[in-house]
Amino acid sequence: MSVLPYVSAAWICAVGLYGAITSRNLIHLALCLTVVQSSTYVLLLAIGYVNRGGAPIFKGVKLGTRAVDPVVQSLTLTDIVVSVTVVALILALALDAHKDAGSVDPDTLADVKG
C-alpha cells in the first residue's frame, strides 16, 4: 500500500481550500468546495484499498477471496449525495445573489457585517 493516495488527498484538500479562501466568484467557490470534498473520497477509498483486492461483489466467488472494503465505498457514495445537495443549494443561492446584486463576488455581497 503506497503513501501516494494519502499525499494526493492532502494535496487536493489544500488546493481546494486555497481556491476557496481566495475566490472572487461564488460559482468558483462552490466548485472549490467540491474539490475539497473530493479529497475525502480519495482518502476513504485509499483507506479501504487492499492490494490485489477485487471489487466487493461476493456472488459466485470463492469464500475468502480478497476484496477491497465495501464500507468505505458506501460511505463515499453517501458523501457524494450529501455534497451534491449542498453544492446545488449554494449554486441556487448564487443565482439569487446575482439576481439581487448583479454580482457573484463574495466581497461585494457582504451586506451584513461587523
Added chain:
Amino acid sequence: MSWLAPLLVVLPLLTAAVVAGGDHLMPSFVQRALGLGCGVAVTVLAALLMWRVEAHGIVYWFGGWGPRNGFAIGIDFNIEPLGAGMCVVIAAVVTVALAYSEGYVKGAGRPYHALMLLALGAMCGFALSGDIFNMFVWLELASTAGYALTGFSVRQLGPVQGAINFAIVNALAGYVFATGLALLYGRTGTLNLAQMGATLAGRPSGLVIVAMTLVFTALLTKGACVPFHFWAADAYAVAPAPVCAMFGAVMTDLGLIGVARLYWLVFQAPFAGDARTVGDLLLAIGLATALLGGVMALLQRHLRRMLAYSVICHIGIMLTGIALLGSKGLAGTAVMFVSHAGLVAALFLATGILMAKYGSIDELTLHGRARSERLLATVWFAAALGLVGVPYVGVYLGHALIDDGAAALGRHWVQPITWLAGVLAGAALLRAGARIFFGLGGTRAGLLGPNIDQQPFDRDVSHPLLLGCAALAAALGLSISLLPGIAQRAESAADSFQNRAAWTASILHGRPQPTRPQLPYAIAGSSRETIIYSAAAFVLVLAVAGVSLRGLRGRAQRLLEPAEALKALHSGVAGDYILWLTIGIATYGSIWAFTLR
C-alpha cells in the same frame, strides 16, 4: 419501549416527505396541521422516552442487528436522559416555532414546513446516534435544511449572503468531520463509537490526535465556537424569526452534544492519562467564545445579530461546562441548554413581533417606538435577565452546577469569567430593551455602526398568537432553575453519560445499564460563591447596560479602539471565514500535538 426511539426520527421525516410530496394534492391548512401535529407528537414521544430511560439508559439497534461476539455490525441509538432530554427540547422548540409561523409566515412557500420537520428529525437523530457516520449524515441533513430555511426570503441580499456564508462554512466543516471519521475508521475498522473507544483504549497516537482535532473542530464549527463562529451571526441576523429561534435555541447546541458524546465514548479511552490536556484546550475555547460573544453582542444594534452573539456567548459557557470533564459541569451544561433554549427562543420570537409591527429590528430606529408594548417588554426584560442568571431564575442553575464543577477541579477563576460573559450579553439585551420600550438613551450610533435592517418578510400577522408563543417559551426558560429535582437528575444522567465502561458493556455485549437510584424531588441549594456571583452579575448587568446606553465619553473612549478592530474582523466574506477555519484547525491541532503524548 425502545421502539419509541426510531419514531422520533421516522415520524418527522415521513411527515416531511408527505407534506413536500403531496404539495399539490392537499390544501395548505392540512400541511400546516400535519406539521404542527407531528411536532407535538414528537415532543410527547421524546418525553415518554426520557421518562423510560430515567432509571437506566438503553441501546436500540436498527433492524435488530445487534452486536455479534462483542463486535458491532449494526447501527445503534444510545438512549440516555441527556440525549432524550435534548430531543424533548428540540421538538418543543420546533413545535413552538411552527405554531408561531401560523401567525407569521402564512403566505410563505410550502417547503417551509417540510424543511422544519426535516431539521427536527435530523436533530433528534444526531442527539441519539451512537454511530459516527450516522452522526455525520444527521448533522449534514439538519444543516442543509438550515441553509434552505435561512435563505427562505431570497428576494433580498442579506438572507442570500447569510445563507451562503452559513452553507459554505458548514459544508466545509462537514468535510472536515468526514476526513476525521475516515481516519478513525481506518485506524479502528469500525464506525460504532463504543467499539472505536474500546479499540483505541490505551493506544494514543499522532493519527488519533489529528482525527480528534478534525472531528472536534468540525463540531465546534457547527456549534459556532471561536474562531469558527463567524457564519452564525450572518445567518441568524437574516433568517425568519421562528427559524432563528430554532437555530439559536437548539441547532447550534448540536455541536456541543456531539463533542460530549465523542469525548466520553471515544477519545476518553486513548487519552485517559491526559484528560486535562484535552479538556483545558476546550476550556480555553469555551471561555474565549463566551467573552467574544458577550463583547460582540454589546457592539450590535441589529437585534437578531445581537441575539446571535448572545447565543455564541452562552454556547461558550456551555462548552466550558463540558470541558471541565466532570458530571457537575456536564449537568450544568444540560440544564443551561434547557433554560437557554426557552429564553433565546422567546427573544428571537419577540424580534419577529417588533419586525412585523414596526418594520424594523434596529435598536436605534426603534428608539422609543414600542412604548405601548407592555407585555412584549415584560417578555423581553424577563428573558434578558433570565439569560444573565439572577438568583434562581433562568440559566442560574446551569451556572451554579458549572461553578461547582470548576470549584471541584480547583479552577475557581473559571466562575467569574463565565458570569462576566453572560453579563455582557445580557447588558446588550437590556440596553436594547431600554431604548426600544422606554425610549431611554440617545440615538447616537457611535461604534454600533450603520443600520443593516432587512425588508420585513411578514404578512397577515396575528399578534396574540405570536406574543403567546414568545411568552410560553420565556416562561419555560425562566422556571427551569426552580423545577424540583432537576439538578440531581441532570447530575446523575451526566454521570451515566460519562461512564464509558458501562456503555461499552451494554453496546458491545448487551449488558443492561446499571440502574440509578430514585432521586428526591428537591430544589438544589447552591454554593455561597454562586449566590455572590449571581447577585453581583445582577448589579453589574444594570451598570453595564446603563453605561453602554450613555456611551463612553472622554478618555474612556480609547477602550473602544480594540473593539472596533474586533468588529472589523467579522467581515461577512466567506473566504475570510474559511481562512479562520483553517487557522483554527491548525492551531488547535498543533496545541494538542505538542501537549498530548
